[in-house]
Amino acid sequence: MNETINSSYQQTFLRLAEQCQALRFGEFTLKSGRQSPYFFNAGQFTSGASLAALAACYVDALEDSGLHYDMLFGPAYKGIPLATAVAVELARRGSDVALCFNRKEPKHHGEGGQLIGAPLKGKVLIVDDVITAGTAVREAVGLIRNAGAEVCGLLIALDRQERGTTERSAAQELSLEQGIPVIAVARLQDLLAYTEQQPQLAGIRPALLAYRAQFGVAQ
Numbered sequence: 001m002n003e004t005i006n007s008s009y010q011q012t013f014l015r016l017a018e019q020c021q022a023l024r025f026g027e028f029t030l031k032s033g034r035q036s037p038y039f040f041n042a043g044q045f046t047s048g049a050s051l052a053a054l055a056a057c058y059v060d061a062l063e064d065s066g067l068h069y070d071m072l073f074g075p076a077y078k079g080i081p082l083a084t085a086v087a088v089e090l091a092r093r094g095s096d097v098a099l100c101f102n103r104k105e106p107k108h109h110g111e112g113g114q115l116i117g118a119p120l121k122g123k124v125l126i127v128d129d130v131i132t133a134g135t136a137v138r139e140a141v142g143l144i145r146n147a148g149a150e151v152c153g154l155l156i157a158l159d160r161q162e163r164g165t166t167e168r169s170a171a172q173e174l175s176l177e178q179g180i181p182v183i184a185v186a187r188l189q190d191l192l193a194y195t196e197q198q199p200q201l202a203g204i205r206p207a208l209l210a211y212r213a214q215f216g217v218a219q
């Protein structure tokens, strides 16, 4: 089957991720316990310039969506630098947006607590790296709702388009069951299209397609 990549920020992001070795192919155990032939490691954006380039891809996708939001939330850990980089890129484009993030372990001394940054209020956009089975996002949604704010969307670099707790993908569950739209810079289908265009990646396609057949959803 021929897939097509339909926007330039998707191409830019996938090229950048490959250059930074944030996209790796091999054998990886995921948070869900699934064994995956590929992994997106946002921790590989290790310089200011690469994070700035990544943030520009996020904000291009966000602007493309037309979503309205009041503030950003970055879930620990990798969501923290990502949401921060997105906030800086938004400010560079003229929009100064508040930012909040969390600690995985609540702090019991000093200022204490689990949340850092602006108080959670209004429409909150979660910024994270990747969605697989949706566990991390469900935790973030709980934190935000417990604080009395509304989750208005999820902005991620990569939607792996895998089943969540039902036959739907985790992203479909969020949008159809909870009314939370998911904005992804790229999805597994874009990665598959990208591997078709890159001769050096041709060899990993069979493993990606087999993994999608096992854990993916019909689009």
Ligand SMILES: O=P(O)(O)OC[C@H]1O[C@H](OP(=O)(O)OP(=O)(O)O)[C@H](O)[C@@H]1O
Binding pocket: 031, 032, 076, 077, 078, 079, 128, 129, 130, 131, 132, 133, 134, 135, 136, 137, 170
């Ligand atoms: O959709 P899911 O099945 O929850 O999987 C995706 C999540 O897993 C990772 O978080 P993790 O807490 O492992 O990583 P981090 O502490 O490195 O951010 C990743 O950063 C996503 O947030």
Ligand SMILES: O=C(O)c1cc(=O)[nH]c(=O)[nH]1
Binding pocket: 029, 030, 031, 032, 038, 039, 040, 041, 042, 129, 130, 131, 132, 133
């Ligand atoms: O599902 C995960 O745990 C996961 C997948 C992936 O591609 N990258 C990541 O950081 N976590």
